[in-house]
Amino acid sequence: MTQTKCPKCSHTEFAEGTDYMRVKPLNNKLGKSSEKIYTFCLGCGEVVSTRIENPAIFRK
Template identity: 65%
Template sequence: MEVNKCPKCNGVEFAEGTDFMSVKPVDKKFSMGSNKIYTFCLSCGEVISIRIESPAIF
């Protein structure tokens, strides 16, 4: 997904970050899981997207 403009403030600069809280498969209790990657606007902080870093583990 390519983001051209923030829907909240019309900002055009974005960054990516993670909170290091992993998402784990429901049926695999001992899985390490995968990080969530957030894309957010640098002007207002609006989160534009959230994606899973390694979806193949699911």
């Protein structure tokens, strides 16, 4: 996703970060997990995107 303008404040600089709370499949809570990656506006902090770093672990 290429974000060019924040929908809340129109700022144009973004960064990515994580909260270190990993996502696990509901049917296998002790198995593999993946981090969430947030893309957010550096002007106001609005989160414009959340994605899973490794979605392949959710395939059956």
